[in-house]
Amino acid sequence: MDNILTIRRAAATDIERIGELLYQVHKVHNDARPDLFKTGAKKYTDEQLSEILKDENKPVFVATRGGSVCGYAFCIAMDNGGIENMCNVKTLYIDDLCVDEKARGGGIGKALFDHVVEHAKANDFYNVTLNVWADNENAVAFYKKIGLRIQKIDMEKIL
Secondary structure (H helix, E strand, O other): OOOOEEEEEOOHHHHHHHHHHHHHHHHHHHHHOOOOOOOOOOOOOHHHHHHHHHOOOOOEEEEEEOOEEEEEEEEEEEEOOOOOOOOOOEEEEEEEEEEOOOOOOOOHHHHHHHHHHHHHHHOOOOEEEEOOOOOOHHHHHHHHHOOOOOOOOOOOOOO
8 A cells, every 4th residue: 555645635535534534633732721622623614614625714624644634735725915904915724734634744744834834935825824723732832843833822811
């Protein structure tokens, strides 16, 4: 079986596997913040995934190894045009990035991120951004390691 890592646009045939990975990501969030994330849920239904995969402004990339999807990156093209006090920039926002928990540490996440960056450069985006939950310390450390820096910080007071 071929062990080469390949990154490509996601297809409808990937929906079931992407769904499995969405559960993994959601569990990480639910474990850290059960006050915000429902147990046993996932971010998108299969129907929503099908619609997302058709949307050119929401590219989804999958990493495959041996013919099996082992990670994904959901992206959203954003433009802040029309905001009076800000420069008009095109941003490629990473809405979700996941590597199968059994495949982490092997460079798949970095390869996905690098692919997103190359896609952004090729399509004249100004920057690539993402949000990460502060309690997801492994993700925070990973993003810092691959060169991301804090752009802004959301804060809360639970009432």
